[in-house]
Amino acid sequence: MARWSYVCSKQWAVSHGEWDGTAATWQKFNNPDKERSYFHAHANGTGPFKLERWDPAAKYVLLARNDGYWRKPAVLRRVLIKAVPEFSTRRLMLQAGDADIIEPTRPLLSQLENIKGVRFADHLPRLATDPALFFTFKINTFANRDIGSGRLDGEGIAPDFFTDPDVRKGFAHAFDYEALLKDTFKGTAQRAKGPIPPGVPGYDARQPFYEYDLKKAESHLRKAWNAQLWEKGFKFTLTYSVGSENREAACRILQKNIESLNPKFKIDLRGVEWASYLDKAQRRLMPIFSRGWYADYPDGHNFVHNFYHSAGRYPSAQGYSNTELDAFIEKAAHEVDARKRKEHYSNILRLAFEDAPSIVTVHPRGVYALRDWVKGFADNPVFLDIYFYPLRKAYGDQ
Structure with a gap:
């Protein structure tokens, strides 16, 4: 199963x-408002924990042990x-013991290194590509201040700005790319x-890729x-999600270098x-x-x-479509011959390089900061979240 879905009764x-x-009833449930669904605030599964409370305003989820779990509770x-x-x-919570585990981003990791009683689970393997920068091919212009004037006049961009290869x-x-690797990911x-x-x-490993070259x-x-x-020239707004330091850093690198090319680029x-x-x-x-994408x-x-x-x-969020790429991706998905499948993927990567619908940057590694009393921590490169089942808290020689 994909990790964003689960089986329930x-x-x-x-x-x-x-x-x-x-x-007879599928149309009623086709693309419903998520808030109206019972699934929005309720869960029913078979795991070691069950949902006790979710408070969107306070931004927390409380899980309670499932004593009926099929293994030992x-x-x-x-x-x-x-x-x-x-x-x-987050740092203060970890230092005070109000948080047992936090997930820091690499640029801020050094601020945790001198906290007594804190250890790191670092260099954790990840099957991931993050951050990546995706160009929107059909920008929605309705009440959209991010594209300025909405025209290529030096004060904005047209909604099809990124359709030009x-x-x-x-x-x-x-x-x-090297600046991101060195300065952000250390x-x-x-x-x-x-x-x-x-x-x-x-x-x-032989696929073509873009390199930093201002000329x-x-x-x-x-x-x-x-x-x-x-x-x-042009002007537009590049938005990042607050709290995602790695993705913010990627946006700042792109902003700085694009603006350095021409004073009319803003x-x-x-x-x-x-x-x-x-x-x-x-x-x-x-x-x-x-x-980014995690497997x-x-x-x-x-x-x-x-x-x-x-x-x-x-691509569905970008408004991007390439029929040749679609065909190769579908062929690769159905091909059972390993050699032919490898050829399909080589063609996919070559075509994607030629079309450049996005900018891929790095394959990151994971890191957690934990209090010393957290025992039983185990990481999985595909399962992104912390696996709480084996965890326990023990102090001293316990």
């Missing part, structure tokens, strides 16, 4: 007004998961050539929009909360959005489909 779901699975009676965007607050390639060459990540991480079927960036941008772009930065960010991306309000299952299809297929997670 159909009888339970139907008893609470959810779809009964028949053709968990040691922990309750687990509190709290969203705290401000790193300074020279714009996309210029931006891809203007990104300083050398712990691996440069991404494409969306598929090394070790995952479909990865091709090439300028060359492409001078040609863009029949040479009008360079003469007129990019404003703005941070918004995660929920608003997701909404803006899905409504195609952002000219560029920064996200649902360890296969190249999970990455190329969501990066490049018109029905994939990010």
Whole structure:
């Protein structure tokens, strides 16, 4: 199963007004408002913990031990998961013992190193590509201040601004990949050539990739929009999600380097909360959005489909479609011959390089900061969240 879905009792779901699975009622349940669904605030599963309380306003979830779990019940009676965007607050909570585990971003890790009683689970393998910068091909203009005037006149951009491949390639060459690796990830990540991480079927070490080259960036941008772009300039807002320091850093690198090419190029930065960010991306309000992909299952299809297929997670939000890419992605998904499948993925990565619908940057590694009393911690490179079942809290020699 993909990690964003789960199996639950159909009888339970139907008893609470959810779809009964028949053709007669499917239209009523097609793309409903999430807040109206019973699933929005309730859960029914078979895991070691069950949902006791969810408080969206206070940004926390409280789990209670499931004493009917099929294995031995968990040691922990309750687990509190709290969203705290401000790193300074997370740090103080960890230092005071109000938090047992936090997930810091790499640029801020040094601020935790001298806290007594804190250890690190570091350099954790991840099947991931993050951050990536996605160009929106059909920007929604309705009440959208992010595109300025809505025209290529030096005070904004047109809604189809990124449909010109020279714009996309210029931006891809203007990104300083090594700066992100060195300054943000402190050398712990691996440069991404494409969306598929090394070790995952479909990865091709020989695939072409974009390198930081301001001369090439300028060359492409001078040609863009029949040479009008360079003469007129542009202005738009690049939005990042508050609390995501790695993605914010990627946005700042792109802003700095693009603006350095031409004084008529202007990019404003703005941070918004995660929920608003997701909404803006899905409504195609952002000219560029920064996200990442962590494997649902360890296969190249999970990455190329969501990066490049018109029905994939990010292309559908970009308004991006390439029929040739779609065809190769579908062929690769159905091919059983390993050699032929590898050829399909090589073609996919080559075509994606030529079309440049997004900028891939690094394959990161994970890190957690834990209090010494947390025992039993185990990491899984595919399961992103903390696996609470084996955890316990023990002090001293316990």
